[in-house]
Amino acid sequence: MGMNMKKWLSAMLIGTMLIALIGCGNSTVNEGTAGGDDQQPVEQEEETGSVEESQQPEGSEAEGLSGELNIWSSGEELGRFVSGFNQVYPDIKVNITVIPNADFLAKLTPVMSSGQGAPDIFTGESDYVKYLVESPFWEDLRGEPYNIEQYTDGIWPYVVSVGTDSAGAIKALSWQASPGSVLYRRDLAQQVFGTSDPEAVGALLASNDKMLEAAATLKENGIAMFASWQDILNMQFSNRQTAWVEEDKLIIDESMLDFMDMAKTIYESGYDLNVDPWSPEWSAAVESDNTFCYVLPSWGYQFVVKPAANVTMGQWGLAQGPVPYVKGGTWFGIYKDSPQKEAAWKFMEYVALNAEAQQSYAVEYGEYVSLKEADQALAAAEGEEVLGGQNLFEFYNDQMGKIESDLMTPYDGQINNAFLAAVKVYANGTMDKDAALAQFKNDVATQYPDLIIE
Amino acid sequence: MNKNCYGEGRVLCLPFTVCFISWESAPMIQNRCAATRGTKAALPKIFARVSARSALLFQKGMGISMKKKAFHKQFYGYLFISPFFIIFLIFGLYPIVSTALLSMQKWDGMLPPDFNGIDNYARLITDTTFFRSVGNTIRIWLFNFIPQMAIALLLAALFTFNRVRGMILFRAAFYMPNLITAASVGLMFNLLFNGGKSAVNHLLLMTGIIDTPIYFFESPFFTSSLVSYIQWWMWFGYTTIIVMTGMASIDTQVYEAAMVDGASKRKTFFAITLPLIRPTLIYMTITSIIGGMQIFDVPATLTNGTGEPQKSILTTAMYIYIQAFRSHNLGYASAVSMGLFLMIALLSMVSFRLLRRKEEG
Structure with missing residues (x-):
């Protein structure tokens, strides 16, 4: 009896451990396929997959192309193309794993270095896309069978420029582009400046000095010009002559130094709400009666203003600030050792080069897309209700046409953060300008010891 | 993330599966051959083969001699403690060794690493941000720890030596914050305090205090104080409970003797209770140092x-994360980890010595 009890007890112990271990394995599988709503039909396909494979219908459009693509994405967007893609290539099963942006590189790094469990396609957000473009893990799309160069004329040059490495290899593309704007309130503009027209408002904001003048006027009327001065950085990065790093040397552009003073003026004069971007009050300012504008690119309209504008429906407008700019965006490329490059390319082609697919995507989700043809077609359509009838594609097309190349470096994400921290302490008076700059340089040196900092 | 992880999971399971099945089926085969045949047929082929083979081994081993039986008992003993060691070797020792090796390399995590000797350590001892992070931590x-211990001792003494009405309720309420994940707590306090229109500001403005x-x-x-407070708030209930168990385990005869000798309540507490729960205090201190030196989640979620x-x-653990996954200096991050490891070892040793010496003295 005693022996039996012991036996059962130990069996149970080991059994529990087994379950725990198997449990681990299972949960990772679930995580792997938890891509979003689009997974439902795809998953059903898997069950019948073996049957279909054995008696594949001949002469379908996807001749011979079947397989399973594993995609790692930092957002949900790529998943939205899957159902359309599967109508053309029903035998290519697409698994999208969404990994939050903050953890993306931490998850990607180990699989890239070991080569095990690597996805066939993975994304890169603007903060670190250049880092990935310069590393050897994305396939160069210039060669066979991609021959990307025959398509690049149809893509906005900025998008291609970001996906191109320093040696000229084109490694990543995007389905989107994120041109910038000053998203302003028409009613408040009418009330204070006597005009709500985007061109006229744009003229009032044509330089940093003019923006501060406008802010002073608004302040007299009890209106804060900006939700947060930090938003202006989105635009200021395009106001530079040089990128942060050139030839391994940290360069602080003159305009960045000027911006520090501008931020201080805004902070001290109360021209903004003094909140951090993405804080609840920052988002709530969409429906306020005392906040004039957000300096945000297309995603700002899509995720911040458009979903929240109810009372202020029709009261928003897009104007150009001192400079046209692009900020943010997600690129994607094919893993160089993917066993399914052909299928991966078909997916990439569908998402990044198929104007029809992009156009319907843009219509459904209100996102600005990377192909000129799609954006131009949409510019002819009706405008946005939230924007009082202004056509955002028309506005953004004009902006994209003015931006030929990018000032991105592999170090941008961290340097931008360090710079923002330095501007903050200078603006709120904790440090003087020299101390703030010294802190900034020290931060960059700590994080990138190989850079030359003077 | 995908099938491969599942594969790894399966590989990990395999040794245990084999152990389990072979060990479980061996006596069965021995005793009830007929029944086993049925079971065997039901088992997957590989496992059946494995169990059959191990059954043979067992049959050989299961002699009548006592000596061999003793060997078998020992064998079972090793078998049962093996899971811990296997898991420790894979998830404990291997990462430590690999970190130590990595700390002598320059590696961005993707491209092949370069051996660079003690460069990382040379950088470490001159890195002001590192020392600042250690100071912060x-x-x-x-x-967090000093008020936590003080409050825990006070509450534990209160609960142990007095009949407090609703004590169980209080104890549960004090323990509650420990059940919330640290990340949620960080975000919650962020919402309470961040910005000019935060909940706390709203309250203060409304009541006219500011x-x-x-x-x-x-x-x-x-x-910094807020982080300490959050840590205190999350952990004092847990500490109270542990200290209470320590106090409850003290023999009541000792107290009775003290009472007979006419010792005051205060005297009893300092001369009897405290010295007798010293092992508990040592345990709490050392686990708290180890946990506290690695603090990451609350400060990270509080400040994005x-x-x-x-x-x-900026705590040392956050600095390691930033160096490794934001700036891609995995080699240097490993060196910082080794620095943190030394620091924890040193602090644990010092506190252990200090608390022990008192006991001997």
Whole structure:
């Protein structure tokens, strides 16, 4: 009896451990396929997959192309193309794993270095896309069978420029582009400046000095010009002559130094709400009666203003600030050792080069897309209700046409953060300008010891 | 993330599966051959083969001699403790060794690493940000640990030596914050204090205590204190319970003897209770140091991973994360980890010595 009890007890112990271990394995599988709503039909396909494979219908459009693509994405967007893609290539099963942006590189790094469990396609957000473009893990799309160069004329040059490495290899593309704007309130503009027209408002904001003048006027009327001065950085990065790093040397552009003073003026004069971007009050300012504008690119309209504008429906407008700019965006490329490059390319082609697919995507989700043809077609359509009838594609097309190349470096994400921290302490008076700059340089040196900092 | 992980999971399971099945089926085969045949047929082929083979081994081993039986008991003993060692070797020792090796390399995590000797360590001992992060970590820990111990001792003594009405309820309420994940707590406090229109500012403005909103997170002192407070709030209930168990285990005869000798309540507490729960206190101190030196989640979620303002709550663990996964210096991050490891070892040893010496003295 005693022996039996012991036996059962130990069996149970080991059994529990087994379950725990198997449990681990299972949960990772679930995580792997938890891509979003689009997974439902795809998953059903898997069950019948073996049957279909054995008696594949001949002469379908996807001749011979079947397989399973594993995609790692930092957002949900790529998943939205899957159902359309599967109508053309029903035998290519697409698994999208969404990994939050903050953890993306931490998850990607180990699989890239070991080569095990690597996805066939993975994304890169603007903060670190250049880092990935310069590393050897994305396939160069210039060669066979991609021959990307025959398509690049149809893509906005900025998008291609970001996906191109320093040696000229084109490694990543995007389905989107994120041109910038000053998203302003028409009613408040009418009330204070006597005009709500985007061109006229744009003229009032044509330089940093003019923006501060406008802010002073608004302040007299009890209106804060900006939700947060930090938003202006989105635009200021395009106001530079040089990128942060050139030839391994940290360069602080003159305009960045000027911006520090501008931020201080805004902070001290109360021209903004003094909140951090993405804080609840920052988002709530969409429906306020005392906040004039957000300096945000297309995603700002899509995720911040458009979903929240109810009372202020029709009261928003897009104007150009001192400079046209692009900020943010997600690129994607094919893993160089993917066993399914052909299928991966078909997916990439569908998402990044198929104007029809992009156009319907843009219509459904209100996102600005990377192909000129799609954006131009949409510019002819009706405008946005939230924007009082202004056509955002028309506005953004004009902006994209003015931006030929990018000032991105592999170090941008961290340097931008360090710079923002330095501007903050200078603006709120904790440090003087020299101390703030010294802190900034020290931060960059700590994080990138190989850079030359003077 | 996908099938491969599942594969790895399966590989890990395999040794245990084999152990389990072979060990479970061996006696069965021996005793009830007929029944086993049925079971065997039901088992997957590989396992059946494995179990059959091990059954043979067992049959050989299961002699009548006592000596061999003793060997078998020992064998079972090793078998049962093996899971811990296997898991420790894979998830404990291997990462430590690999970190130590990595700390002598320059590696961005993707391209092949370069061996660079003690460069990382040379950089470490001159890295002001590292020492600042260590200082932050120790400060946050001290301002959390001292009040935590004081309150825990007080509450534990209160609950143990007095009949407090609703004691179970209080104990549960004090323990509750420990059940919330640290990340949620960090975000919750962020919502309470961040910005001019935060909940706390709203309350203060409404009640007329202040006229203009306070920007709490611009103050390094406030932010650092807040982290200490959150840590205290999350852990004092747990500490109280552990200290209470320590106090409850003291023999009541000792107290009776003290009472007979006419010792005051205070005297009893300091001369009897405290010395007798010293092992508990040592345990609490050392686990708290180890946990406190690695603090990451609350300061990270409170400040979006940056440790601002002015790096006042940048802890060493956060610095390691930033170096490794934001700046891609995995080699250097490993060196920082080794630095942290040494620091924890040193602090644990010092506190252990200090508490022990008192006991001997």
